[in-house]
Amino acid sequence: MTLPVRPDLAGLHPYGAPQLSVAARLNVNENPYSPPQGVVDAIAAAVHKAAEGLNRYPDRDFVALRADLAHYLAIESHVGFLQVENMWAANGSNEVMLHLHQAFGGPGRKVLSFAPTYSMYPEYARDTITDYVTLPRRDDFTLDTDAAVAAIAEIQPVMVIVASPNNPTGTALPLSDVEALCHAADQVPGGCLVVIDEAYAEFRRRGVPSALQLLPEHENLAVSRTMSKAFALAGGRLGYLAAAPAVVDALQIVRLPYHLSAVTQATARAALAHHRDLQAQVDEIRAERDDTVRWLQEQGYTVAETDANFALFGPFEDREKVFEGLLERGVLIRVTGPEGWLRVSIGTPQEMALFRSALLEVTA
Incomplete structure (x- = not known):
């Protein structure tokens, strides 16, 4: 069947990041904490x-x-x-x-x-x-x-x-x-x-x-x-x-x-x-973000100065390879931004510990 799709939309794919069941989903800047009961x-x-x-x-x-x-x-x-x-x-x-x-x-x-x-x-x-x-x-x-x-x-x-x-x-x-x-x-x-x-x-x-x-x-x-x-x-x-x-x-x-x-x-x-109850963990996320930025810098990465709940870091010669290596270890981050850079959302301390150990393994 031929559809009269707008020419500028022909062949395009819908926007969206992967939604995968992994140990640490750190790719779409979500708040990692569920709402209190x-x-x-x-x-x-x-x-x-x-x-x-x-x-x-x-x-x-x-x-x-x-x-x-x-x-x-x-x-x-x-x-x-x-x-x-x-x-x-x-x-x-x-x-x-x-x-x-x-x-x-x-x-x-x-x-x-x-x-x-x-x-x-x-x-x-x-x-x-x-x-x-x-x-x-x-x-x-x-x-x-x-x-x-x-x-x-x-x-x-x-x-x-x-x-x-x-x-x-x-x-x-x-x-x-x-x-x-x-x-x-x-x-x-x-x-x-x-x-x-x-x-x-x-x-x-x-x-x-x-x-x-x-x-x-x-x-x-x-x-x-x-x-x-x-x-x-x-x-x-x-x-x-x-x-x-x-x-x-x-x-x-x-x-x-x-x-x-x-x-x-x-x-x-x-x-x-x-x-106030919903945002009780905002300070924790900020602190975890700052710790993550410091750690990435200690590993030799350049990290963009951030006021958000994520960090953009790099550069990598092959960021896709690093992304795939992290995913194999249960850590999902985002390939975005300038070539050679990756973005990680800030998760719980446990998720960020998994991210750090996985990144060390992938780049060893």
Whole structure:
């Protein structure tokens, strides 16, 4: 049978990392700790209550959830100015990003980002027939702000997307860089939105600020977050965004009706009510990350400076061989980033001990 698939999609494969049953699954930056039993019980009770009304559509505008998200950010990032009108949510931050591309991208429009970065960014652009343009980061994976500002003036994109901490490098973006991008975006005729993807923000080191602090000063700034990582809720699929009300209004136009199920809303609200319990291990993950970075450096590897729950390290003459050797020993990591580099998610102390011993064996 011949199908009229879009020519630009012909022969492509869907995005996705391996989902294998191994002793240490350290490839997709998941939180290695299961939710505490008390939180599981609270989520189960909330879902049970939601199930009683599943014959009805959920709250289309999920107002209570948006209020809870604003309250959480007021606690986590000390930004008490956010209201329901500033908040948006979807099925993972991937869908939030897709909504942004649907609302602001499209044929003849450009999105600018800085490589290496999250490998889904070009796919959002492809799916919305938006041109995707990248500039290289510096050798240490920081942003060349002067080059970025010049590129915004030349390319005149409708959106600039920067992950902070960046994936796969873990590099955080200083607020001065965010401000420079926003000021440059102000000069783009027709407007330009600066999107800071803070999926790993809760893992940043003490004193590293969030771009959320700049929202009152820049109406062309949006900050995306997720509950998948620090909340140990990857299976719950809840991502969200904080921005000016006009940005949220635009996203409401393109979202599918009732896109957040009653079960998803109930799960997310119950998790938010127990965020301290869910995030109790964040400090442990940070400490394990720092120990892992030090150990890799002691073995002679270059490790990208990271504020996330993963580390990018290398170089390897044959990274695929190292990846396969680790997998044979029950350790699954990720082949990503520049040629010769590998990324390892931070797991439990036991998982990281297995990673270290396996890496020593493979590279002996």
